[in-house]
Amino acid sequence: MRPDDIKPLNVPExxxxxxxxxxxxxxxxxxxxxxxxQLDAIYAEQHQAYVAQPQNDAKSEDPLGAYAKTHQPAxxxxxxxxxxxxxxxxxxxxxxxxxxxxxAVQQVHQSYSDYASKMQQESLKxxxxxxxxxxxxxxxxxxxFDLRSQIVSKVQESGKxxxxxxxxxxxxAALSVFLLFVVLQFNSVIMANVKAYVSxxxxxxQNIIIDPSASTAVGPxxxxxxxxxxxxxxxxxxxxxxxxxxxxxxxxxxxxFGIPGADSKPGQVGNTVLSGHSSNDFIETGSYKxxxxxxxxxxxxxxxxxxxKGTRYTYTVTRTKVVEPTDVSALVYKTSKPEVTLxxxxxxxxxxxxxxxxGEQVSPDPAKAGAAPSSSSGETGxxxxxxxxxTLLERVFGGGN
Numbered sequence: 001m002r003p004d005d006i007k008p009l010n011v012p013e014x015x016x017x018x019x020x021x022x023x024x025x026x027x028x029x030x031x032x033x034x035x036x037x038q039l040d041a042i043y044a045e046q047h048q049a050y051v052a053q054p055q056n057d058a059k060s061e062d063p064l065g066a067y068a069k070t071h072q073p074a075x076x077x078x079x080x081x082x083x084x085x086x087x088x089x090x091x092x093x094x095x096x097x098x099x100x101x102x103x104a105v106q107q108v109h110q111s112y113s114d115y116a117s118k119m120q121q122e123s124l125k126x127x128x129x130x131x132x133x134x135x136x137x138x139x140x141x142x143x144x145f146d147l148r149s150q151i152v153s154k155v156q157e158s159g160k161x162x163x164x165x166x167x168x169x170x171x172x173a174a175l176s177v178f179l180l181f182v183v184l185q186f187n188s189v190i191m192a193n194v195k196a197y198v199s200x201x202x203x204x205x206q207n208i209i210i211d212p213s214a215s216t217a218v219g220p221x222x223x224x225x226x227x228x229x230x231x232x233x234x235x236x237x238x239x240x241x242x243x244x245x246x247x248x249x250x251x252x253x254x255x256x257f258g259i260p261g262a263d264s265k266p267g268q269v270g271n272t273v274l275s276g277h278s279s280n281d282f283i284e285t286g287s288y289k290x291x292x293x294x295x296x297x298x299x300x301x302x303x304x305x306x307x308x309k310g311t312r313y314t315y316t317v318t319r320t321k322v323v324e325p326t327d328v329s330a331l332v333y334k335t336s337k338p339e340v341t342l343x344x345x346x347x348x349x350x351x352x353x354x355x356x357x358x359g360e361q362v363s364p365d366p367a368k369a370g371a372a373p374s375s376s377s378g379e380t381g382x383x384x385x386x387x388x389x390x391t392l393l394e395r396v397f398g399g400g401n
Contacts (some may be wrong), residue, residue, distance in 0.1 A: 034092075216312040223307040224254055224274060224342075229294040235274060235306070237265075246386035250277055251286030257343065257386060261332035263373050264339075266308035270372040271339050271358075273331055275386040278344040278355075292344035296320075298357050306340060315340050315359030322346060322353050325385050330356060337361065338369040343385055351387040 222235035234253035239245050241259050249255035254276035264270030280289035298304070302317045318339075323330045331341060338361040346355040361369065 218307040218310060218312045220310055221307065222309075223305075225305040225307070226295075226298070227304070228302050229297055231291060231294075233276065233288055233291050235308075241386075243384065243386060246275060247388075250275065250288060250386070251284075253288055254291065254342075255386065257331075259328065259331065262341070265373075266306045266313045266340065267311065267338060267361075267364075268370040268372055269336060269338050271331060271333070271335065271341055272306075273341045273343060275343045277388065278346065279349045280388050292342070293348060295342060295344050295357060296346060296348075296355055298342075304340075304342075304359060311364070313338075313340075313361055314363035316362050317357060317359045319358050321356045321358075323356060325351065325354055325387055326383055327354070328383065328385060331385075338366050345387055354385050354387075 222237060223232060224235050225232050235256060236249040236253050237256045239249040239255050241257055246255045246257065254274045257273040257275045259273070262271040262273050264272045266272055276292040276295075277286075277289050278292045278295065280286070298317050298320065300317050300319065304315055304317070306313045306315065321330065331343075340359050340361075342357040342359075344355050345351040346353050360366070
């Protein structure tokens with residue numbers, strides 16, 4: 001076969017090749033078929049050229065001619081034909097791969113779209129199944145069952161949280177014990193400060209403004225009236241000075257604390273001592289646990305009154321003093337005037353000290369006061385002024401005033 005014998009290949013024109021199928025096997029089959037067609041065409045043309053060539057005798061054949069047939073320079077086929085051939089293949093592969101990848105991307109996109117649609121439908125279905133029935137279709141039994149289920153679920157969740165935080169239990173227990181101790185031991189401090197600004201006593205407003213020089217007739221019931229701190233409280237006489245008797249008497253008012261040297265009565269020369277609570281433990285009974293909560297507000301020149309045996313005695317504060325609970329001698333002194341000393345615990349809510357508020361009689365005329373009792377001298381017979389009842393803890397573990 002000579003180069004001149006090569007005829008142009010029947011390369012399909014651009015655009016005449018149909019789009020290859022999208023499947024991988026079909027694409028390879030199409031390429032193989034096209035290659036076979038091209039090879040068959042080339043071999044068919046070569047065979048025709050060989051048959052048409054005259055058969056010369058081997059002996060008369062020119063050796064040089066035979067050599068030239070097989071050793072001539074490469075065929076001089078038209079380069080434009082080969083360009084068309086390569087262009088056809090390039091166009092084919094370009095279209096094939098373009099359509100192949102586009103199809104693959106479309107398939108992936110479609111699969112994702114189908115999956116998303118399926119998941120959306122399943123979500124809607126689950127939402128519809130979980131959605132509770134409307135009130136119109138929910139029976140009473142179903143509503144009660146749902147409510148019980150919700151309560152049980154919340155209780156179980158709370159229990160899980162508590163079990164997970166067990167390390168806080170000792171801390172909470174310790175704080176609870178501490179708070180309980182504070183309440184049991186110091187409740188009087190809290191309550192006294194509250195009561196001090198609420199209503200420490202009751203009084204008729206007409207008794208607040210009184211002429212000290214007047215002699216006013218009153219009822220037989222003994223009473224102590226302190227207008228400045230709005231106190232009107234009964235006085236309990238005929239009580240012994242021991243602590244137990246004093247505390248019992250102070251449940252019903254203020255107690256008469258008569259000791260040798262300070263056992264005068266209103267209208268007599270000497271010192272009349274009246275004791276009352278400024279605070280007391282919450283477990284104690286009585287309506288006068290905070291009657292003297294504001295006694296420390298009395299200053300020199302303030303006025304208070306004592307009703308005794310139908311007579312109202314008016315007193316003017318002359319001095320105030322804070323002493324130790326055992327300083328009973330502060331109540332015993334010589335005087336030529338009728339006086340009254342009010343005693344209570346201080347600071348408020350405690351029994352650490354005693355506050356003494358002393359007033360001199362100004363009405364009726366103190367010059368007409370009776371003589372002092374004959375027992376107003378000698379030892380006091382007691383070592384401690386009245387205080388507060390022991391707290392619950394003090395009763396359990398001992399102590400108290």
